Amino acid sequence: DSVFDTCFSPDDAFIATASGDNTCKLWNTQNGECVCTLVGHTGSVSSVCFSVGGGFALSASHDHTAKIWDTSLIAESYCAMTLFGHTNNVNSACFSQDSSRVLTASLDGTTKVWNSRTGECVLTLKEPGACIFSACFSPDDVKILTTNFDGSASLWDAHTGTFLRKFSGHTEIVFSASFSEDGCYIATASFDKLIKVWSTFSGAMVCTLKGHSDFVFSARFSSSGNHLVSASADCT
Incomplete structure (x- = not known):
């Protein structure tokens, strides 16, 4: 299906892709092999990014959620947290520079700031x-x-x-x-x-x-x- 977003890991060793097939994939930049598929969203994945220091990835989806993935062991990456609270497509998500917060933007008219460690929504902009x-x-x-x-x-x-x-x-x-x-x-x-x-x-x-x-x-x-x-x- 369509690939909507892509990004490099901080060390350039891996690429993450976000797809309309409801998954993200992590790829080895040296040989082009898919090393892990991140499964869990139930709608198209609109964006994906890595935390600045590495170790985590973040995805946004049309299933109205964002997910934080533990990528510290890249081939064994897993969903560490799902951020619930939006009522329409989540179009984008990103980490703050210090990775302590997550920012999500949605067609529901809100932008939310989340604590990346607890998953608590700490701020809603509307x-x-x-x-x-x-x-x-x-x-x-x-x-x-x-x-x-x-x-x-x-x-x-x-x-x-x-x-x-x-x-x-x-x-x-x-x-x-x-x-x-x-x-x-x-x-x-x-x-x-x-x-x-x-x-x-x-x-x-x-x-x-x-x-x-x-x-x-x-x-x-x-x-x-x-x-x-x-x-x-x-x-x-």
């Missing part, structure tokens, strides 16, 4: 009428960035849940957003075929990048912050 497509922590774990069906992105305090500001300017769904390495800028990728760059602190739009002829699914900064790479439905 915008009335929203459908959340993605969420990520800032590089310093102090802020949360969410993207919405209404063509906007929102910035939140990651500890209190306080709404800080909205980035509005797209005319279609904002599918994903990312921070620059220093956290000073935000890039939003939209179905309006545009990428916009914003100041994190003032909320001002810095520039609009045009060139794609179809939906833009993602835009990511280089580590230097001087370049952006984007992916689109126009096959580029």
Whole structure:
């Protein structure tokens, strides 16, 4: 079935893939062999990532859950915890930089922060009428960035849940957003075929990048912050 997401382990020794067949697979990067299949979701798996320090993987699914997997023994990986609480598809999930928290974004209009050790939901962010497509922590774990069906992105305090500001300017769904390495800028990728760059602190739009002829699914900064790479439905 379709593969919706993929990522490297921190040591680049393995790749994780998330699929519409309800599983994640872990692959050896040297020989391409599948070393483990993570089974447990009952809906398509929309995203997968490893914890920054390694040892755990995190998956998000259309079965309304996210799962934390113990991958310390990669070939014997198992589900360590299931995060219940969303009432619609979970579109994305990620660890904080210190791996102490997990962030999930759902079509139920909420973004949730979880204690990765206990599985307790410690914070719920909600915008009335929203459908959340993605969420990520800032590089310093102090802020949360969410993207919405209404063509906007929102910035939140990651500890209190306080709404800080909205980035509005797209005319279609904002599918994903990312921070620059220093956290000073935000890039939003939209179905309006545009990428916009914003100041994190003032909320001002810095520039609009045009060139794609179809939906833009993602835009990511280089580590230097001087370049952006984007992916689109126009096959580029």
